[in-house]
Amino acid sequence: MWQKYSSRLPASCNKETISEPNRKMIKFFLMVNKQGQTRLSRYYEHVEIHKRTMLEAEVIKNCLSRSREQCSFIEYKDFKLVYRQYAALFIVVGISETENEMAVYELIHNFVEVLDRYFSRVSELDIMFNLDRVHIILDEMVLNGCIVETNKNRILAPLFVLDKMAES
């Protein structure tokens, strides 16, 4: 009689699932506009494609619901979102609990400054029409979920070489 319920009682699970050593500091990098349209997405941890759209929708909903007086960091599930708004465009970065939010907040700005230098006064349109180049720039800055380069000259150097070669 007693044993019948045994299977129903949930087995004790380990509450402290210690984060694996290989967990990425930066999980994803998104550019979404106010209308909720994704302008750029790069995932550093694999996410199924249909889950991405759901995640992006939720993320932008979260960002839009906040006013300018509220802080730019959001706790979301088991990680954090750091976002920054430029005109109608939101740049949102998903990071692990242990990452330094302010450092990522400024990383976003550094990224925008790099884009601004490359496109000289960047706009949402620049990003849309040059999606490949924006990705190339981002790849120079963030790789594998780590910040790998923040020096603007060095970030842009490979792309300038490519552009020059394509011209000639």
Add this chain to the structure above:
Amino acid sequence: MSDVVERTLSALPGLLGQHDLGAGPGGGPGRFSATSRLGGLIRSITALSSKHEEEKLIQQEQTNLKATVSAPTTTLRLMKECMVRLIYCEMLGYESSFGYIHAIKLAQQGNLLEKRVGYLAVSLFLHENHELLLLLVNTVVKDLQSTNLVEVCMALTVVSQIFPREMIPAVLPLIEDKLQHSKEIIRRKAVQALYKFYLIAPNQVQHIHDKFRKALCDRDVGVMAASLHVYLQMIKKNASGYKDLTESFVTILKQVVGGKLPIDFNYHSVPAPWLQIQLLRILGLLGKDDPRTSELMYGVLDESLRRAEINHNITYAILFECVQTIYTICPKSDLLEKAAKCIGKFVLSPKINLKYLGLKALTYVIQQDPNLALQHQMTIIECLDHPDPIIKRETLELLYRITNGQNVTVIVEKMLDYLRQSKEEYTIINLTGKIAELAEKYAPDNGWFIQTMNAVFSVGGDVMHPDIPNNFLRLLAEGFDDEKEDEQLRLYAVQSYLSLLEEEDTFYPQKFLQVMSWVLGEYSYLTNDGDPEVTITRLHRLLKQTFVTSETKAWIMTAITKMSSRLSCSKTVDKLIQEFSTSLDTCIRQYAFELKHLCENKELMKKLLPLDASCDEIMVDASLSFLDGFVAEGLSCGAAPYKPHHQRQEEKLSQEKALNFEPYGLSFTSSMSSSGFTGRQSPAGLSLGSDMSGNSAEIGQKETNCLKLDGVRKLWGKEGYLPKKENKTGKEDKTQPVPLDSILIGHVVDPPLMQSEQQVVSLSEEEKEKQQLASTLFVGLGSNSTMSLMGRADTINQKLKKKSKISESQNSEEASSFQNIATLPFSPLPDTTPNNKENFQGNEHLGLRKVSLSPSEVLETSVSFDTSQSLTEAGLDEKLSNCRLSTSSLFADRNIEVFQPPQNVPDIVASKAPLSLCLPEELAGHPHSEIVELCSCDILTVYSCKVWTDDCSLLVLFVANNSTSPLKTVNLVFESTEHFKIFESLSYHFPVIEAQSIERCQKCVQLEKVCTEGILSGSISYHLDTDTHLEFSLTFSLSDFIRPMKITTEDFGRLWLSFSNDVKQNINMSPSQGSLSIALNALKQKLKLHIVEIIGNEGIAACQLLPSIPCLLHCRTHARTLALWFRSSCSALPDSLLYQCQKMMAES
């Protein structure tokens, strides 16, 4: 800067026209080319107004793309455009897998930008384990060898993003070469690629750790910065292995902070901020619990704090990291003071982001220094009512860390308030867990505890962690030491649930209902006034509710069954039986029938369902011996004997194989069934007979496990849960640092609380409220109330602690950890402990503080002061001179160039031991290492020798007394590590060592967790005038624990099939290694393998990891390559052995 993206979508149509032809200044060819198809796609995407339209548009686009990419006439240029369009489709969430292969092709065939886009598309489309990724390997190899640097760069970038693990050997040598490349960007990207390899296959890059060191001292900042990622990971895993690099990291940080980097590394005139943050993080990991290493970094941390003064976000980010590091490493009072000031600035800042950062820092710091919370109590109260829920949430996190027996009610109430408003599932799970934990730990009384848990169950509902109801029920069932208390708690729970169920049609979550029904079923007899009939009626009513799931109904039925065993007859029960005997739910029907039959035999029912026996053990016939007769009968009737599942499967597999490509499979299939070799795990099982009883015993054992784990009563039993409880108590210790210090503080500090109370008079009503809240929240935090808290803490905290056994073990744990702290060689002297400096405003109380030190502590600290001081000084002098040497020549031309971390300095300088040392006769016959000196001082010297006997690895330590007087009570203690196990005990005691004589001790060492190399450290202490303490460490490698396994080819074949963990690898042989037999013999000698047989160019060998984990090796030579194939029952062993082999082959 927020106006950077000015032109928004509203301006889109106009812009599309304007920019048709214009090429942007920096944008390369065609900034917007709206006339192209890409332009068309973008235009239509921006014009979309509904999801449906988007779907239609993308579908059409995909059809077009499919045609274009597969058309043979498509140019690479067009293909590149198609890829960008595909990226768009995927970005919008429409899988376009038809294009993946074309992305790979484009990377292969394209030129520069096309190639780059090809690689980009691959990295966006594919995931780590995608099968198409293998097709990329050739392209990568080709590009890595290209003379065009741009192509090399691209290949390296893609490798560091995504690369199939099993193909690493194909590119590894090429990438290693790139570490010496003349261009910094290539070196930098090579390090990044190796970092990727380190993440996905650490064993494969073990041999290049030296090269990482070189990268760390590269003359280019970028290369050095790239290597920091590798180091951060490696140090996270094993901080002790990299302590020697601390000085290098410190020097680098000093240079960065000092502005020695080229100007373009500045961000808003702060030099390389992200690099600084990375370095601070590394320093924190290195300095944790290590006073000597921490000592090295105090200077640079101080400088970092000082330099980060500019008012900009990025300096706050650095400051935040700095504060974390300062509070992670061993404390230094003036740094702590500065860090605390810094946190204060953050918390008080009007900028919301800074406030958040401040709260986060405070939450981190508060565990070490609860007094900081007192300083900022009013700010914390304000944050608790902050309009931004994120700030509120972070504040609750902070309060959770400072909860104690006195403020628990207020804090839990605040948490429940927040919980009721939040809808996010993750938050609910997280918060309910915390509330339940606090309630269990600090509950002031029964009523509060039950009420709080009721709230948790109603809000947490079915999303909360299943441990919460489980722990709660266990707590009720097992009770505490006081039987009366237990009964009162149970009674309170029963009454509370009865009143909750009184109201009809109220909704409760399933989990809550389950908890209620279990408690009512077990303990409703405790209420004298309530009629059991009423309880049963209430439960009966629930059974008819539609929102109650059938799982919950099963719980309710059981509760009713238990209760009815205590009634002679009940109308409701009869009605219930009648009602549910015809239920469509078969499960419920079954229960109804069982109940009916039980009711007919009350005697049996009472025996089956005894009162309050949920904690009693049930005897289970684990061997299922009562079935023996049945089995024997079956066998005599010609039934086939039972074979375990995996054996059946193997047989089936081997029969299916017509052509066997695996070695040694075929010839043994026939013998398999008769030999009855069972269990992949046990090679010892080789000799097991296949008779029926053997088999049935094994089944019996397996069944036992299941039964034991599953039995309900066992679940609530005392022993089954013990390991978990211990874990928990361990955690408690951590989150609630033993407030030893706070006793001391109690005397010293002028309590802020008192101050605030004096101010109350002149405050407004609202302020008063806040003050009141503050005094309830921060009560018992390091102020004068601590004394009373400590006095009462025991009674309060113990209230809900589990039974004696656990608390005993906890006590002993605490005691031992205390001892550990006390015996640390360079334990922080009392004056530098974290809290003190700040609390010394009232200096006149100093005397008091001393008095309150416990006698043992006084003794310990004074002793360690004397002896350790001289040692540290000596060490420091040495280090200082090193520093001077290396820094003087630094940055001759503003490049990081010259600092050299000590290259792999071994811990011990192996010097030959005196000749008088020799092994005892019984050991001298075995193979053994040289006797080397481990550590020494004027008084004594320790030598070590490893002896490899057949069945164990012995570590023989000789302790020589160099002095002229006998040494008494010499103690040898090994530190426990996860990798090694030392037999009998971790310590050894020499009662006396005569002058000028040598004593010996031997310990058997076993490898607990497979690793290629590990460090065993320990210390020796003796008493001569004063206590002295010497530390030593020695390295054990995997090969120390490997022994040959002498088996026959036949056994080999059998074992081979039974192992599932295998690793294959091809190794290049140098010409000198020549034939297979030479290579194998070399491996045999170094690795202690047993060569089973060699036939032509194939050979097999076997070895075992002590005590008896077998590992088999099959190797085959082909041209110049040696194909190694390991199999073992242990998953980590093949990998590590392979690594040893590789190393060996590379060496010879």
